[in-house]
Amino acid sequence: MLLKDTRDYQILFLGLFLVLGIGTRDWTLHPEFIAVAIAFCLSTQWLLSSVKGFWSFDNNQEQQPSINLRSALITSLGLSLLLRTDHWITMALAAVSAIASKFFLKIGDKHFFNPANFGIISALTLTSNAWVSPGQWGEEWWYCLVFVGTGGLILRKIGRWDTTVAFLGSYSLLEAIRNLWLGWTWDVYWHRLMSGSLLLFALFMVTDPRSIPNAKIGRVVWAVCIACLTFILRNYFFLSTAVFWSLFALAPLTIFLDYLWSSPRFSWLGEGRRQEAEGRRQEDDEGDEGEGGDKGEIPTHNSTRAKCAASANSTQHSSLSTLITEV
Amino acid sequence: MKQFRLIISLFVLSIGVLCFAPTAWAFCGFYVAKADSKLYNQASQVVIARDGDRTVLTMANDFKGEVKDFAMVVPVPTVIQKEQVRVAQPKIIERLDAFSAPRLVEYFDSDPCAPQYRDRLYEAVPAPAARISGATRGDNANLGVTIEAKFNVGEYEILILSAKESGGLETWLNRNGYKIPRGAKQLLQPYIRSRMKFFVAKVNLDKFEQSGYEFLRPLQISYQSPKFMLPIRLGMMNANTAQDLIVYILSPQGQAEITNYRTVKVPSDTNIPVFVKNEFSDFYKSMFQTAYLKEDRKVAFLEYAWDMSSCDPCSAEPLNQEELKQAGVFWLDNDTNDNFLAPNIRRPFPRSSVFITRLHIRYSRDKFPEDPMFQTTSSRESFQGRYILQHPFTGELNCQASREYKRSLPKRFEQEAQTLAKLTNWNIQDIRKKMKLSLGNLNYSWWENFLAWLGL
Numbered sequence: 001m002l003l004k005d006t007r008d009y010q011i012l013f014l015g016l017f018l019v020l021g022i023g024t025r026d027w028t029l030h031p032e033f034i035a036v037a038i039a040f041c042l043s044t045q046w047l048l049s050s051v052k053g054f055w056s057f058d059n060n061q062e063q064q065p066s067i068n069l070r071s072a073l074i075t076s077l078g079l080s081l082l083l084r085t086d087h088w089i090t091m092a093l094a095a096v097s098a099i100a101s102k103f104f105l106k107i108g109d110k111h112f113f114n115p116a117n118f119g120i121i122s123a124l125t126l127t128s129n130a131w132v133s134p135g136q137w138g139e140e141w142w143y144c145l146v147f148v149g150t151g152g153l154i155l156r157k158i159g160r161w162d163t164t165v166a167f168l169g170s171y172s173l174l175e176a177i178r179n180l181w182l183g184w185t186w187d188v189y190w191h192r193l194m195s196g197s198l199l200l201f202a203l204f205m206v207t208d209p210r211s212i213p214n215a216k217i218g219r220v221v222w223a224v225c226i227a228c229l230t231f232i233l234r235n236y237f238f239l240s241t242a243v244f245w246s247l248f249a250l251a252p253l254t255i256f257l258d259y260l261w262s263s264p265r266f267s268w269l270g271e272g273r274r275q276e277a278e279g280r281r282q283e284d285d286e287g288d289e290g291e292g293g294d295k296g297e298i299p300t301h302n303s304t305r306a307k308c309a310a311s312a313n314s315t316q317h318s319s320l321s322t323l324i325t326e327v
Numbered sequence: 328m329k330q331f332r333l334i335i336s337l338f339v340l341s342i343g344v345l346c347f348a349p350t351a352w353a354f355c356g357f358y359v360a361k362a363d364s365k366l367y368n369q370a371s372q373v374v375i376a377r378d379g380d381r382t383v384l385t386m387a388n389d390f391k392g393e394v395k396d397f398a399m400v401v402p403v404p405t406v407i408q409k410e411q412v413r414v415a416q417p418k419i420i421e422r423l424d425a426f427s428a429p430r431l432v433e434y435f436d437s438d439p440c441a442p443q444y445r446d447r448l449y450e451a452v453p454a455p456a457a458r459i460s461g462a463t464r465g466d467n468a469n470l471g472v473t474i475e476a477k478f479n480v481g482e483y484e485i486l487i488l489s490a491k492e493s494g495g496l497e498t499w500l501n502r503n504g505y506k507i508p509r510g511a512k513q514l515l516q517p518y519i520r521s522r523m524k525f526f527v528a529k530v531n532l533d534k535f536e537q538s539g540y541e542f543l544r545p546l547q548i549s550y551q552s553p554k555f556m557l558p559i560r561l562g563m564m565n566a567n568t569a570q571d572l573i574v575y576i577l578s579p580q581g582q583a584e585i586t587n588y589r590t591v592k593v594p595s596d597t598n599i600p601v602f603v604k605n606e607f608s609d610f611y612k613s614m615f616q617t618a619y620l621k622e623d624r625k626v627a628f629l630e631y632a633w634d635m636s637s638c639d640p641c642s643a644e645p646l647n648q649e650e651l652k653q654a655g656v657f658w659l660d661n662d663t664n665d666n667f668l669a670p671n672i673r674r675p676f677p678r679s680s681v682f683i684t685r686l687h688i689r690y691s692r693d694k695f696p697e698d699p700m701f702q703t704t705s706s707r708e709s710f711q712g713r714y715i716l717q718h719p720f721t722g723e724l725n726c727q728a729s730r731e732y733k734r735s736l737p738k739r740f741e742q743e744a745q746t747l748a749k750l751t752n753w754n755i756q757d758i759r760k761k762m763k764l765s766l767g768n769l770n771y772s773w774w775e776n777f778l779a780w781l782g783l
Contacts, residue, residue, distance in 0.1 A: 025589070026589075026591050026592060028706070028708060084704065084706070085705075086705065086706050086707060086708060128705060129705040130705070131702070131704040131705060131706070133584060133586075133590075133704070134586045134587070135584060135585050135586045135587055135588055135589050135590060136589065137589075138588070138589040138625070138626065139625075140623075181520060182516070182517040182520045182521060183493075183513060183516040183517050183520065184517050184696075184697075185696065187693075187696040188696045188697045190696075191587070191696045191697050192587070192697065195587070237553065238553040238554050238555070238700075240586040240700065240702050
């Protein structure tokens with residue numbers, strides 16, 4: 001059913017941003033590239049899910065391959081919003097690598113790269129005609145309100161406010177210290193923080209619950225690390241795409257953080273764990289597979305993940321903790 | 328397959344001929360006038376040629392006062408030595424300005440009694456222009472100021488300073504005869520702490536007189552740094568009003584943009600009434616101001632983005648190799664072969680050519696708190712500020728089609744008037760009045776109006 005899934009909201013909001021961006025922000029966005037992004041994301045998702053399903057079937061696991069098109073659509077919208085190119089092949093490459101990263105770059109059943117971010121970095125490094133325009137949203141307050149409002153709604157549903165707060169909090173603190181030390185007036189500081197692109201990243205990309213650490217403490221540590229790296233890359237290496245590079249560079253840290261905070265520290269949440277497992281089965285019925293491929297794995301060899309997931313606000317949102325935000 | 332290719336190439340060729348054959352049907356419009364930087368009282372002009380992190384920065388000098396009073400202090404990312412500074416020809420900036428200025432083009436309606444011809448022209452009009460597809464140390468120590476380099480270049484005496492604290496630098500500059508405005512201390516500090524150096528220039532009067540130039544020539548400095556920004560804050564120290572800055576960015580890649588402010592295209596490709604031909608400067612100034620206010624005074628405007636090997640229509644001849652080098656383009660020597668490629672062919676590896684981006688920034692202290700940072704992208708999309716005059720046919724009209732044509736004209740004129748009013752914020756009644764004056768020969772007799780009313 002429509003809007004039953006938090007990802008539907010996300011698709012709606014990202015679509016809205018695209019319309020807003022093209023309509024009011026004077027972008028040189030080619031509609032055909034949006035189509036290319038969507039087509040390649042969905043078809044890669046379908047293809048790899050089918051191959052995976054077939055392989056699983058071969059292994060006598062009686063499962064029907066179900067395809068998770070929602071998250072692929074989110075990835076494609078994210079790419080359309082952020083990645084600029086003047087060649088469709090670049091967009092296709094970004095889309096394919098974004099989705100493929102979910103299937104191939106994973107530990108256990110968890111992919112650790114944010115797909116859209118992975119796609120962007122692939123396009124930036126592998127081709128010569130991709131770029132990101134950090135200034136494209138400007139720094140208007142009503143855009144900030146729209147981003148905070150819509151982002152807030154989704155974050156409340158998936159319970160990932162902590163990540164955004166940790167990221168923006170630590171980043172703005174670092175910027176404040178720098179501003180104070182350099183002796184710029186405070187309007188310079190606010191100008192840097194009001195950037196629509198920064199907020200969009202903080203609210204929609206760094207909070208993808210599938211690829212970021214499961215434990216709350218892990219997420220906070222992780223977000224603070226990303227903020228520090230972003231700060232360094234932006235101010236000392238003058239990279240305009242600092243946020244994307246730091247998320248990319250620190251994504252593998254997720255595995256370590258999940259390992260670190262899956263320890264007995266959270267084992268007291270036995271009840272939460274059970275609920276989590278139940279929630280997961282429910283989700284399988286809805287056909288949310290594809291990127292995780294985590295059916296039937298929880299009780300057997302993936303206790304680490306179950307513990308981590310259980311700690312991630314799962315007591316409050318048993319079915320929500322399994323939802324996927326990708327951008 | 329071969330046949331198919333042949334058809335495609337013929338098609339491409341025919342488009343090429345239609346678009347670029349000189350004047351035949353004025354398909355792409357005749358160039359009429361340009362709105363160059365002379366329009367503005369105080370427009371600073373800067374040329375940045377950048378490839379990777381190597382930069383050649385040319386600063387035009389629009390200093391209006393006594394030459395002996397001239398001094399400039401520009402924060403630069405690295406220490407600059409004598410070999411890295413030269414004096415550029417003033418003409419080069421004028422050339423870039425003329426080449427990239429917003430332009431007015433005109434078309435003439437053909438005889439409506441020759442319909443096929445007319446149809447083709449009509450289709451042509453709204454189409455945008457064809458896509459076509461760079462020391463000494465002394466008692467300054469207690470002020471924390473170090474003279475990193477000191478040399479003369481042309482008529483300029485140049486010092487490269489580094490400082491430890493802004494108070495020291497301010498004192499040093501004052502002691503050494505540089506008039507520094509009040510409040511400079513606070514503004515110098517962030518640059519000092521970001522480890523920037525200060526490029527300080529004043530005029531050697533003897534050399535200036537010897538040189539025989541009437542005006543100060545532009546200074547050109549080259550350096551290597553990942554910092555791609557322009558320090559505009561110092562320039563805003565005494566200014567209460569908005570200032571115009573025109574930045575020409577030359578890149579082997581493609582379009583440049585600002586990363587910490589929005590880059591917005593100026594309104595372009597619109598049909599405006601023909602009387603604007605005589606007041607294009609006023610039109611452009613009003614239009615720019617209207618667009619600037621509409622964007623809440625906090626964006627940079629893109630006025631031109633084009634591969635420098637061509638233009639369409641040309642407001643000035645493209646710069647030749649020598650001129651490009653003068654403008655700071657340093658990567659041309661490596662790839663002279665590629666310049667023989669036809670200008671209208673999109674190149675798979677565009678590193679061979681020079682792509683110009685003209686950004687017009689009208690900045691004021693309240694809306695541009697931070698220095699603009701730039702980036703070059705690989706976008707090769709062409710853009711120009713281009714305004715179109717469509718002259719109605721003025722010859723004799725006695726066919727059936729002419730009635731329809733005449734009937735269509737008032738609607739078209741009204742549309743042009745409204746577009747102009749919207750773009751410039753001029754009074755629509757005044758515009759309508761002016762249009763009537765310039766369209767005297769299109770008054771219809773009463774029976775023509777009557778027939779038009781009847782739909783005949």
